[in-house]
Amino acid sequence: MNSLDDSAALPPPSRDIKTIVNAGLKRRHAAERRFRWFGLAAISLGLAFVVLMFANIIGKGYPAFWQTFIELPVAFDPAVIDPEGRRDPKALADADYAALIRASLRGLFPRVEGRRDLRELYGLVSSNAPFRLRGQVLDDPALIGATRSVWVLASAKVDTLIKGNINRTLDESLRPISDQEIAWVDRLIADGRLEQRFNTILFGNGDSREPEQAGIRGALMGSFYTLLITFLLSFPIGVATAVYLEEFAPKNRWTDLIEVNINNLAAVPSIVFGLLGLAVFINFFGLPRSAPLVGGLVLSLMTLPVIIIAGRAALTSVPPSIREAALGMGASKLQMVGHHVLPLAMPGMLTGSIIGMARALGESAPLLMIGMVAFIVDVPRGFTDPATVLPVQIYLWADLPERAFVERTSAAIMVLLGFMILMNGLAIVLRKRFERRW
Amino acid sequence: MNTTTIEAKAALGGALNPEAREIPLSSAQITDYDHRQTVGKITVDHPKMLCREVNVYYGVKHALKQVSLDIGANEVIAFIGPSGCGKSTFLRCLNRMNDTIPLCRVTGQIQLDADNIYDKSIDVVQLRARVGMVFQKPNPFPKSIYENVAYGPRIHGMVNGKAELDDLVRASLERAGLIKEVEKRMDEPGTSLSGGQQQRLCIARAIAVNPEVILMDEPCSALDPIATAKIEELIDELRENYTIVIVTHSMQQAARVSQRTAYFHLGDLIEIGETDQIFTNPKHKLTEDYITGRFG
Amino acid sequence: MTISHDAHTVKQFDTQLANLRNLVLEMGGLVEDQIKNAVKSLDDEDLTLAREVIARDQIINGLQVKIDEDSITLIALRQPVGGDLRLIMSLSKAVTDLERIGDEAEKIARMTIKTYDVVSSPPSAKLLRDVTPMAKLAADMLHGCLDALARLDVEMAVDVARGDDNLDQEFQSALRRLITYMMEDPRTIGHAINVLFIIKALERIGDHAKNIAEYIIYLVKGKDVRHVSMEVLEKDAMAE
Numbered sequence: 001m002n003s004l005d006d007s008a009a010l011p012p013p014s015r016d017i018k019t020i021v022n023a024g025l026k027r028r029h030a031a032e033r034r035f036r037w038f039g040l041a042a043i044s045l046g047l048a049f050v051v052l053m054f055a056n057i058i059g060k061g062y063p064a065f066w067q068t069f070i071e072l073p074v075a076f077d078p079a080v081i082d083p084e085g086r087r088d089p090k091a092l093a094d095a096d097y098a099a100l101i102r103a104s105l106r107g108l109f110p111r112v113e114g115r116r117d118l119r120e121l122y123g124l125v126s127s128n129a130p131f132r133l134r135g136q137v138l139d140d141p142a143l144i145g146a147t148r149s150v151w152v153l154a155s156a157k158v159d160t161l162i163k164g165n166i167n168r169t170l171d172e173s174l175r176p177i178s179d180q181e182i183a184w185v186d187r188l189i190a191d192g193r194l195e196q197r198f199n200t201i202l203f204g205n206g207d208s209r210e211p212e213q214a215g216i217r218g219a220l221m222g223s224f225y226t227l228l229i230t231f232l233l234s235f236p237i238g239v240a241t242a243v244y245l246e247e248f249a250p251k252n253r254w255t256d257l258i259e260v261n262i263n264n265l266a267a268v269p270s271i272v273f274g275l276l277g278l279a280v281f282i283n284f285f286g287l288p289r290s291a292p293l294v295g296g297l298v299l300s301l302m303t304l305p306v307i308i309i310a311g312r313a314a315l316t317s318v319p320p321s322i323r324e325a326a327l328g329m330g331a332s333k334l335q336m337v338g339h340h341v342l343p344l345a346m347p348g349m350l351t352g353s354i355i356g357m358a359r360a361l362g363e364s365a366p367l368l369m370i371g372m373v374a375f376i377v378d379v380p381r382g383f384t385d386p387a388t389v390l391p392v393q394i395y396l397w398a399d400l401p402e403r404a405f406v407e408r409t410s411a412a413i414m415v416l417l418g419f420m421i422l423m424n425g426l427a428i429v430l431r432k433r434f435e436r437r438w
Numbered sequence: 439m440n441t442t443t444i445e446a447k448a449a450l451g452g453a454l455n456p457e458a459r460e461i462p463l464s465s466a467q468i469t470d471y472d473h474r475q476t477v478g479k480i481t482v483d484h485p486k487m488l489c490r491e492v493n494v495y496y497g498v499k500h501a502l503k504q505v506s507l508d509i510g511a512n513e514v515i516a517f518i519g520p521s522g523c524g525k526s527t528f529l530r531c532l533n534r535m536n537d538t539i540p541l542c543r544v545t546g547q548i549q550l551d552a553d554n555i556y557d558k559s560i561d562v563v564q565l566r567a568r569v570g571m572v573f574q575k576p577n578p579f580p581k582s583i584y585e586n587v588a589y590g591p592r593i594h595g596m597v598n599g600k601a602e603l604d605d606l607v608r609a610s611l612e613r614a615g616l617i618k619e620v621e622k623r624m625d626e627p628g629t630s631l632s633g634g635q636q637q638r639l640c641i642a643r644a645i646a647v648n649p650e651v652i653l654m655d656e657p658c659s660a661l662d663p664i665a666t667a668k669i670e671e672l673i674d675e676l677r678e679n680y681t682i683v684i685v686t687h688s689m690q691q692a693a694r695v696s697q698r699t700a701y702f703h704l705g706d707l708i709e710i711g712e713t714d715q716i717f718t719n720p721k722h723k724l725t726e727d728y729i730t731g732r733f734g
Numbered sequence: 735m736t737i738s739h740d741a742h743t744v745k746q747f748d749t750q751l752a753n754l755r756n757l758v759l760e761m762g763g764l765v766e767d768q769i770k771n772a773v774k775s776l777d778d779e780d781l782t783l784a785r786e787v788i789a790r791d792q793i794i795n796g797l798q799v800k801i802d803e804d805s806i807t808l809i810a811l812r813q814p815v816g817g818d819l820r821l822i823m824s825l826s827k828a829v830t831d832l833e834r835i836g837d838e839a840e841k842i843a844r845m846t847i848k849t850y851d852v853v854s855s856p857p858s859a860k861l862l863r864d865v866t867p868m869a870k871l872a873a874d875m876l877h878g879c880l881d882a883l884a885r886l887d888v889e890m891a892v893d894v895a896r897g898d899d900n901l902d903q904e905f906q907s908a909l910r911r912l913i914t915y916m917m918e919d920p921r922t923i924g925h926a927i928n929v930l931f932i933i934k935a936l937e938r939i940g941d942h943a944k945n946i947a948e949y950i951i952y953l954v955k956g957k958d959v960r961h962v963s964m965e966v967l968e969k970d971a972m973a974e
Contacts, residue, residue, distance in 0.1 A: 251540060321577035325640070327538060328571035329590045330563045330647065339589075340579060690813060717815045719956030730818045731747065732740045 057417070061410025063163045067199040067212065068154040070125060070188060072104040074133060075147040087141050097130035097137075101152065108193075109184060120181055124188075126153035126212045151195070156211040156404040158185055162196065165403050176403075202411060206377045207393065211404030214397075216412050218379045222292055222372070222387030223361060225380060229296020230360050234303045235353050239342075241304075242311030242349070247337050266305035273302045274366030282370060289371040290386040298370060299360040306359065310352020314345040347434035354427040358420050364391035390416045474703070477722045478711040482510035482698075486651060486681040487532065492546035494527050494536065501527050505546075505707045507700060509651070514673060514682045516696035516713065518689055520733060523702040525685045529653050532683060533569035534562050550651070567594055570644035574656040576636030578628030578643070583620050586628045586639055587611060590647035606646060614642035615672050634665025641672065645680070652676065654684040658691060670695050689729050693717045701725045747812055751821060754804050755883070758825050758832070761797040762880040765832050766873060768794070768839035769939065773869040776846045776932065779856065787843035794836035801829045820956065824949040828883065831942040835876065838935040838942075845928045845935075857925035861915060864908035865929065868936045871901045875943035882950050891954075892971050894947035896964065901940035908933050 078085065080103075081095045105121050106112070112121050129152035136150070137143055157177045160166055162185070172179050188194045205215030241262075249255045277298035281287045287294050318341050326336040367373070372388050373396065380387035388396070390412060397409040487509040494502035502524040509515055509532075517525035527536065534555060536542045548555050555565050567590070578586050587607045590596075597603045607624075611617040616638045620631070628639050637657055644652055654673070658666040673682055673695045686692050692699050693713055700710040701724070709716065709725040720726045727733055742748045768787055775784035805826040808814065814822055850856060875897045882890035909930070916926045948967070951959050957970040 319577075321573060321575055322579065323538075324535070324571075324573055325577040325579060325643075326589075328533070328535065328566060328573070329593070329643065330566035331589075331593055332563055335593055339593075344580065689815065693815070718819060720816050726816045727740060730814065730816045731742050731744060733743060 057410050057413050060407060061412075061414045063165075064202060064404075064407035064411035065199050066163075066196045067201060068159040068162045069151040069195050069197055070154045070158070071149050071151050071193040071195070072101065072125070072129075073107065073147060074100050074104045074150045075107075076100065076133075076137065076143045076145060077103070078144050081137060081144050087144075089138065092137055092141065093134060095134070095137075097133040100133055101125055101129050109187070117180065120178065121184065123155055124158055124181065124184060126155050127210055128153060128213050151197075153201070153212055154194070156402060157181070158194075159212055160403045161185055162194065163407075202408065206379045207375060207388070207396070208377060211400075211402045211408060214405070214408060216390065216393060216408075216415060218376055219388050219390045219393035219412070220415075221380050222295075222376075223389040225292035225383055225387065226295040226299060226367075226372075226389055227357055227361060229293060229383060230299040230303055231353070231357060233296065233300040234307050234356070237300075238304050238307030238353065239311055239349055242308045242315060243337060243342065245308070246312045246315040247341065248333065262305050262308050266309055269365075270302050270363055271365040271369065273298050274369030276301065277366060278369045288384050288386070290374050290376070290388070291384045292372075292380065292387050293383040294370050295367050295372050295387075295389065296383070298366045299363060302363065302366065303353075303356040303360050306356035307349070307353050310356065311345070311349045314348025314352065315341060317348060318344045347430050351427040351431045354423050354430070358423040358427075361389075361419060361423070362391055362416065364389070364395055367392055368395075390419075474706040474708060476506065476707045477709040477725075480507045480707075480710055482508045482513070484511045485509065486511040486551070488547075488549040489528075489531075490547045492528065492531060492544065492548060494524070494531060495543040495545075496539070497541045501705055502531070503705045505702075507707060507710055509681060509683060510698070511681055512677055512679075513698060514677050514684060514696045515698045515700065516692035517683070517685045517700050517702060518687075518692050518728070519702035519708075520728065521687075522704075524705040525700075525702045526655055528702070528707075529655055529683060529685050532651070532653055533566050533571055535566075535571065537562060567647050568649055569651045569653060570647065570649035572637070572640050572644055572652065572654045572657050575660050576633055576640055578631070578636050578639050580627060580629055582625045583611075583628050583631070583639060584624040587642050587646045590643060594647055596647065610642045610646040611639075613645055613676070614638045615668065615675075616642055632665070634661050634668055637661060637665070637669060638672065641669075641676075645676070649680065651681045651683065654682065656685055656687060659687060666691070689717070701728060703728070744812075747818075750804075750808055750812075751818065754801065754808065754822065754825055757797065757801050757804065758829055759880060759884055761794060761801065761829065761832050762876070762883070764790070764794055764797070765836045765839065766876055766880065768836055769842075769869065769873050769876065772839045772842035772846065773865065773873075775843060776849070776862070776865060779846075779850050781847055781850060784843040784846040788840050788847075791836050791840040794833060798829050798833040802826060817953075820953045824953040828879075828946045828949050831945045835939050835942045838939050841935045842932050845932050849925060849928050854924075857922070857929065861912070861922060861925055861929050864904065864911060865932055865936070868901065868904050868908065868933055871897065871904060872936045872939040872943070875901065875940055875947075879943045879946040879950070882947065886950070886954050888951055888954050888971050891947040891950040892968055895944050895951075895967060898940045898944040899964070901937060905933055905937040 077100060080099050081097070082088075082092060084091065102118075102122055105125065106118075109121055112118060132152055133150065154162070157166075158181075161177055161182065166175050166177055168175075168182060185194065201213060202215045203220075204217055205213055206218030208214040245255065245259065277294060281294045281297050282289055287297075322340050322344065323336055326340045327333075331339065367389055373392050374386060374388065375396070376386050376388050378385070394409055394412045394416065397405045397412065485508040489508070490506045492502060492505045493500065505524075505528055517529060519525045530536045531544055531548060532555075536544060544556060550565070550568060553560055555569075579589065581589075584607055587610050588603055591603060591606055597606055608617060611620060616635060619635060620626075620639075623630075628636065631639060637660075641652075641657075658669050661669065670691065673684065676682060684692070684695065696713045698710065699713045699716040701708045701716065701720075701722070703724050709720060709722040711721070716725065717729060720729060768790060771783055772787045774780065775787060805822050808822055809819075812818070875894050878890055878894040878897070881887065882894060912926050912930055912933075916923050945960075948959050951957065951967070951971045955971060955973070957973070959967040959970050962970075
C-alpha cells in the first residue's frame, strides 16, 4: 500500500532543460517541415492525375454533346410519297423518303454526276434522315406536295470534320473524307446550311452501328432496371442479415464462420459472381440471357456483403447506452432494435448501400458473363428485355475505331461519372443530415 | 458476527411469504466459499427486495461472492467501493441487466416482494418495468423530450389515448423537477438539454412507468456540482414513493443521499450499515481504509 | 473498533494529521509543565516561577487557537470521515480541555502569589499537606491522557478515567480537613480559602483529563462514553 514511499524523488536535471531542448529543436522542426512537404507533394500528384483524367475525358467527350445538322430544301413530291393519292398511312410509311433526300442533295449540288460521286454526296447525310422525313409526313400529311427546308442529321464523318477532328492537310487517301466531300461541306457552311445543335440523340437513342445515331438511352435504362433489382433485393436482405447477425445471433462457431465468409465474399473478384450467375440463374433456372433481372441478381450477390458489412458497422456505431436505456425501460429486444437502434443506424446503412450501389453501377465484368454485352438497339422496357448497362456500353464503344465513337465513349464516361458523383453526393448528404452525435 | 446470520434468518421467517422460508442461509453453507463475511445487519424491517447468497460469474471470474442483503421499502441504499468491486454488477442483477452480457451467470436468490426475479415465470420485460434504471451517462433517446418520457408507458400499453399520455408525461417531468425547464420545448430533442437536465429527463423517463424500485448507476459522475445537487435533492424527494438503489463513486454523495450504505470489496459485501455509522464509525478495517482514502 | 495505521493515498493528509496530533501533544506537554511549575512555585514559595507560569498561559492559548484553525482547515479541505473525522474532532475537543487545564494551572500560580505576596505570615505546612498528593494525582492523570493519545491506547485511557474517582475522593477528604482547620483556628481561614481554590483547581484538572480520556476512547472505539457510569465506560472501551 505504501509503494509510493519507496520511490525516490526525481533527480535534479543535470543540464539546464532549456538548452537540452533547444539543441534538438532545429532538427525536430526540419523533420516536421519535411513531412509536410512530402504530404503536399503526394496530394498534388494525386490531384494532378485526377485533373488530367477529367481534362482528358471532358476534352474528348464534350463535343459529343453537340451534333452537326444539314439544312436541306426538301420537295415532298407526291409522286414519290403517295403515287396513288389515297393518303393511306401504310403507303405513306412505306414510301421511299431517301429518294427525296437524294433529290434535294442533287438540287443543291447539280454538277455532281456519276454513281460514285453521287453516292459520296448522299453519304453527307445520315442514314436516318429519311425516317425523319417520314415522321414529319406521317404527322402532317398536308406536307405532301410542298417544299420545306428540313434540318437533317449529318453523317458522322461530316460531324467529325466540323468538330475539327480531321486533319485537312493530310493526304486524301489517309483521311476518311475525300477532298470533294470537304469542298461540299465548305459550300454548305458558306451557304449557312450547316449547324451544330445540342445532341438529343445521345440521350434519346439506343445503340447503333452509325455513330451519329448511337445513344446511351438503352444502356441508361438497362442500368436503371439492373440497379433497381439490385437495390430491391440486396437492401432488405442485407439490412435484415446485418441486424440479425449483430443483434440477435448467438456468438458461436457458426456465426463466426458466417461472419468470416461474408467478409471473404466482399473480397471475391466480381467476375466470379458473373460466372456463378451464368451457371445458376441462366443455365439452371433458365432465366433469360442479357436481362436486367439476371444482371440485378448477380450484382445483388456482389453488393450484399458490402451492405451487410456497412450495416453491421452502422449498428455497432450506435452507442450501447441507447440499447441499455431501451432495455432498462423494459423494451423487448425487437422493440429496442426497431425503435432505437435501427433508426439510428439507418443513415449509415443507407450510405453503405448507396456506395455499394455506386460500385454496382460501375461494374461490368460480371455482366459480360451473363450476356449483357450484346449489341442491343432497342431501349429495354422491362426487367426481362435484353439490355446492356452503361459501363458495358462504354466498353463496347471503346472498341470501335470511328472517331465519333471515341467521342461518345468519353461522353458516356462523363454521364457515368456524373451518376457516381450524384450517388456519392447523396450518400454524403444523407450522412450529414441524419448523423447524430452523442 | 454470527448474529448477522441469525437475524437474517429470523427476518426471513417473519416478514415474507412462505416460500421465502426456503431460502437457505446457514453458516455451514457459507463457509464452503472463499469469501469474507459481511459485517453489519443485512436485514431491514420492511424489505422491498431480498437478496440471498447472490453469486455472479463472468466466465470463470467470480465477480460477486455470496452477497446477502435486504433493500428496504422507501429507502435510499448506496453501494460504494473501489472500481471492480462488484457494486455495479450487483446493481445490474437487480433488474437482470446482466442477462444481456454473454457468459454471465447468476446464482442465488433475489426477490422483489414475493417474486423470485430469476424465476422462469418472471419475464424481464415485466421486471424492468417494475425495477427502473438510470445510467451513469445521461442517455436520452435521440427523440423529443416528450417522446422520451412517453416511450415507457407506450411500449407497456399503460395509457389509453393521447390526453392520458400527456398527463402522465407532464406528471413524470414534474416529479423529476424538470417541467418548468422543458414545458415550452417538449418537441425539442432530449439531447439538446444540458447534462444535468438530460439526467433528470432519464429519471423522468424511468418514473413514467411507475416502477417500484429505481436503480441508479453512478447517476452524477458526468455532472457538475450544481446539477449533482439537483439530482441529489430529487433522489431525496423520490424516496417518498420509490425505493432507490444508488451506486456511487463519491462517498460524500453516498453520505448525503442514502440511509444505508453497503461497502463492496473485490466481489464481497464487506460491510453494511446505517450511513451515519458507516461514515463516522465503520466496523471493518477495509471499509475504514476505503472511506478515509487509505486505499493503495 | 477500527483505527487504521496505514498511510492515506494522499500523503499530505497524513502529514497534516500527524502535525495536528503533534501540536496537541506539544500543547499537552506545555500544560503538564505548567501544572508542575505552578505546584512547585507553591511548594518552594517561588513567586518568580509563579509569574512565569501566568505569563506562559498565553502560549497555551495561542496554541489552542492555532490547533482549532488547523482542524477547521483540515475538515474543510479533506472532508474527513471515519477514524480521521473522529481523530480531528477528538483532538479539537481535547484542546479545549487542555486549555482549561492551563487556566487551572494559572489559577494555582495566582493563588501562590496571593498566598505569599502578603505581609502576613505564610500558611502552616499542614494546610498545604493535601496539595502535593493531589497535584501528583492530577499530573499523572494528564500524563496518562497524553500517553494514551500518543499511542491511541484505550486501556491507558480507561485507567485515567478511573483515576478521576481517586482524585475526587482526595478532594473530598482534603475539603473536610480544611474545614476542620478552619473551625479549629479561624485565623487560618484566609489561607485555607486560597488552598481550597488550589485543590478545587486540581480537582477540575482531573475532570478535564477524564474528558480527554473519554475522547480517546471515542476516537479509538467509536463509542461515545461521556456521561455514562464507569462500568459502562469500561465495558464499551474493552468491547471488540
